Amino acid sequence: MDDVVIRAEKLSKAYDIRHSVQVNRYSTIQETLLSLPKKLFGKHQTTERFWALKEVSFEVRRGDRVGIIGRNGAGKSTLLKLLTKITEPTSGQAIINGRVASLLEVGTGFHPELTGRENIFMNGAILGMSRAEIRKKFDEIVAFAEVEKFIDTPVKRYSSGMYVRLAFAVAAHLEPEILLVDEVLAVGDAHFQKKCLGKMEDVSKNEERTVLFVSHNMPMISSLCETCILLHEGRILRMGATSEVIQAYYSKGIASDGSVDFTKDGRAHGDETARILHARMTNEEGGIVTESLINRSVIIEMEYEITLSEAKVSPNFLFYTSEGVCAFMSSDVSIDPKSDLKKEKGIYRAKCILPANFLNQDTYYIGLALTTPMTQKVHFYEKEVLQLNVVDPLDNVETRGQIPVRIPGVVRPLLRWECEKIS
Amino acid sequence: MGIPNVGYSISRPMTNNPQTIIRPSIGLAYLDLREIWRYRDLLFMLAAREIQLRYKQTAFGVVWAVLQPLLPAAIFAVIFGLFAKLPSNGSPYLLFVFTGTMIWNLFSQAITRAGNSLVGNANLISKVYFPRIIVPLSSVGAVLFDFLITGLILVALMIVYRMPPGLNILLFPAFLLLALVTAIGISLWLSALNVKYRDFMYAMPFLVQVWLYATPVVYASSLIPQKYRWIYSINPAVGFVEGFRWSVLGRGTLSASMLFVSAGVAAVTLVTGLIYFRTTERKFADVI
Numbered sequence: 001m002d003d004v005v006i007r008a009e010k011l012s013k014a015y016d017i018r019h020s021v022q023v024n025r026y027s028t029i030q031e032t033l034l035s036l037p038k039k040l041f042g043k044h045q046t047t048e049r050f051w052a053l054k055e056v057s058f059e060v061r062r063g064d065r066v067g068i069i070g071r072n073g074a075g076k077s078t079l080l081k082l083l084t085k086i087t088e089p090t091s092g093q094a095i096i097n098g099r100v101a102s103l104l105e106v107g108t109g110f111h112p113e114l115t116g117r118e119n120i121f122m123n124g125a126i127l128g129m130s131r132a133e134i135r136k137k138f139d140e141i142v143a144f145a146e147v148e149k150f151i152d153t154p155v156k157r158y159s160s161g162m163y164v165r166l167a168f169a170v171a172a173h174l175e176p177e178i179l180l181v182d183e184v185l186a187v188g189d190a191h192f193q194k195k196c197l198g199k200m201e202d203v204s205k206n207e208e209r210t211v212l213f214v215s216h217n218m219p220m221i222s223s224l225c226e227t228c229i230l231l232h233e234g235r236i237l238r239m240g241a242t243s244e245v246i247q248a249y250y251s252k253g254i255a256s257d258g259s260v261d262f263t264k265d266g267r268a269h270g271d272e273t274a275r276i277l278h279a280r281m282t283n284e285e286g287g288i289v290t291e292s293l294i295n296r297s298v299i300i301e302m303e304y305e306i307t308l309s310e311a312k313v314s315p316n317f318l319f320y321t322s323e324g325v326c327a328f329m330s331s332d333v334s335i336d337p338k339s340d341l342k343k344e345k346g347i348y349r350a351k352c353i354l355p356a357n358f359l360n361q362d363t364y365y366i367g368l369a370l371t372t373p374m375t376q377k378v379h380f381y382e383k384e385v386l387q388l389n390v391v392d393p394l395d396n397v398e399t400r401g402q403i404p405v406r407i408p409g410v411v412r413p414l415l416r417w418e419c420e421k422i423s
Numbered sequence: 424m425g426i427p428n429v430g431y432s433i434s435r436p437m438t439n440n441p442q443t444i445i446r447p448s449i450g451l452a453y454l455d456l457r458e459i460w461r462y463r464d465l466l467f468m469l470a471a472r473e474i475q476l477r478y479k480q481t482a483f484g485v486v487w488a489v490l491q492p493l494l495p496a497a498i499f500a501v502i503f504g505l506f507a508k509l510p511s512n513g514s515p516y517l518l519f520v521f522t523g524t525m526i527w528n529l530f531s532q533a534i535t536r537a538g539n540s541l542v543g544n545a546n547l548i549s550k551v552y553f554p555r556i557i558v559p560l561s562s563v564g565a566v567l568f569d570f571l572i573t574g575l576i577l578v579a580l581m582i583v584y585r586m587p588p589g590l591n592i593l594l595f596p597a598f599l600l601l602a603l604v605t606a607i608g609i610s611l612w613l614s615a616l617n618v619k620y621r622d623f624m625y626a627m628p629f630l631v632q633v634w635l636y637a638t639p640v641v642y643a644s645s646l647i648p649q650k651y652r653w654i655y656s657i658n659p660a661v662g663f664v665e666g667f668r669w670s671v672l673g674r675g676t677l678s679a680s681m682l683f684v685s686a687g688v689a690a691v692t693l694v695t696g697l698i699y700f701r702t703t704e705r706k707f708a709d710v711i
Binding site for chain 1: 441442443444445446447448462464465468469472475476479480546547548549550551552553705706708709
């Protein structure tokens with residue numbers, strides 16, 4: 001019996017990217033009108049082929065748990081989309097033996113107006129379960145999600161934790177031979193995450209199911225997967241034992257280059273009000289970094305364009321720990337809390353200094369956003385744009401002193417202590 | 424190796440493992456009816472969700488399903504029946520126009536909703552695989568539900584006017600089927616085109632408006648000179664509107680040749696719609 005459940009042979013996927021020539025930059029009505037015919041007939045566009053995935057070949061055996069790692073845009077999600085038939089390859093092929101189910105995003109098809117019960121059936125059907133199958137598993141799903149009391153309440157009244165739990169529970173009770181998981185465990189509280197991990201481990205160990213797991217969370221990958229595939233710019237850079245691949249990921253300096261150019265792919269990253277152009281992390285000297293010592297400061301820099309005058313846009317970012325816990329959020333409103341943030345059209349740069357002795361040692365994933373704080377309208381948001389490794393050099397660290405073990409906590413601030421002998 | 428559990432397990436023979444080959448498709452894609460059948464639960468649930476959501480947070484609820492064809496029919500009855508005195512082949516004008524609007528509404532609502540259905544479910548399409556045709560089909564299904572409810576009003580009107588249906592009513596399912604076939608054909612075209620060219624979203628209301636007047640809803644086909652009627656019936660809606668009315672009221676202008684032309688156009692639309700949908704479907708997730 002052939003035990004290979006997935007065989008990918010030179011799998012490739014190309015996207016034709018249209019570069020619109022400065023569509024949003026027309027300054028006069030006349031110019032806009034003149035460009036209209038061009039716009040209508042598409043002549044202002046130049047197309048460029050972008051290979052999201054290029055000749056990727058690999059084999060996965062029954063019961064394997066394979067991690068897929070790589071930077072944003074390395075082709076991880078494209079690979080999963082091809083394997084789940086959401087989109088078609090441009091060339092190459094993959095042969096899959098067995099039923100595939102994907103957890104590309106938990107809660108796909110959830111509708112806020114429908115009750116938990118209705119959403120379970122809906123979501124299950126979308127994921128390919130029959131009604132009979134869902135009915136059989138219904139109680140198990142509800143119990144796993146811990147939402148028994150609210151099962152007949154519209155999910156719009158759920159807390160976000162409940163929502164995610166329910167969504168994951170439905171997907172976790174699918175019974176495919178091959179489960180593809182994309183970054184879904186970055187949500188939910190630690191307790192529930194652990195439960196999900198346990199469930200996934202169970203699934204593959206006891207039931208010989210195959211799991212392909214895309215994540216940025218290296219601790220999670222290394223605890224869950226025996227083998228790993230490292231993708232870089234659409235190609236497989238390395239494949240093998242998880243620890244080696246993770247090491248390659250970090251040592252080759254591709255974990256993150258500390259600088260992201262959003263203008264590169266020709267798409268507008270944002271909406272008609274504002275869009276992001278660049279993001280980078282630097283040290284105090286201005287050099288781009290991806291790693292920082294715990295007692296050095298790091299500067300987060302965002303360049304963005306305001307394309308609507310008088311926009312009240314505020315750049316901000318969110319720091320997530322490697323376990324997916326949001327460490328903090330910060331925005332430029334703190335410059336002047338009384339300001340209405342009104343900005344003219346133009347290109348702006350925002351810098352934020354993260355002080356030394358602030359974050360603990362960990363890998364932090366930084367999501368960037370452009371938001372209008374008053375209306376909470378999000379013009380741009382992308383998670384995990386930047387990735388910062390905070391390293392503890394152990395010696396001469398004020399917050400460590402002579403402590404020999406790992407110091408717990410999301411942050412590790414240098415606080416002022418006053419001690420005196422009082423008797 | 425353990426006891427086989429209720430789900431899939433390794434002790435199951437390989438033959439139960441469906442093999443999927445993922446590769447670029449070439450040429451015309453054929454219609455995989457077996458796969459659609461496998462996803463029938465999703466089809467019903469999407470339709471049920473659409474019905475549920477449509478009437479949630481409305482004070483009148485399903486009453487709207489009844490009012491939607493009844494109100495325009497009443498207005499048409501006043502304007503075209505009372506003032507303009509359009510011919511109605513001897514039936515009471517209200518009943519005449521109501522049968523027309525009822526089946527017309529099924530068609531126009533189906534193509535409008537189904538036409539926008541893929542774009543409206545963009546998040547599903549870019550995240551999960553299932554036969555995409557399920558989406559427009561479920562919209563048509565949801566509209567069919569409204570149609571069946573309006574049927575109650577028709578029965579009530581027929582009682583009021585003391586016009587029991589004749590034997591013609593036996594052909595009613597055939598004409599309903601023709602209406603659905605036409606609606607699905609057009610929906611496949613519109614929904615697939617809409618994914619790539621959102622222009623159709625804006626053009627659709629006008630299309631429906633113009634189409635209404637090109638269809639014997641408020642007037643009878645007898646208004647059209649005999650020799651042009653076959654050209655007139657290239658509009659596939661002519662066949663099922665006149666046919667439906669004939670099956671309910673027992674009177675009409677429908678000739679066999681008109682019906683054949685309309686049904687032929689409907690069949691061609693369905694086949695070409697299926698081909699177009701299937702060939703563009705593989706790009707949906709990339710362009711939506």
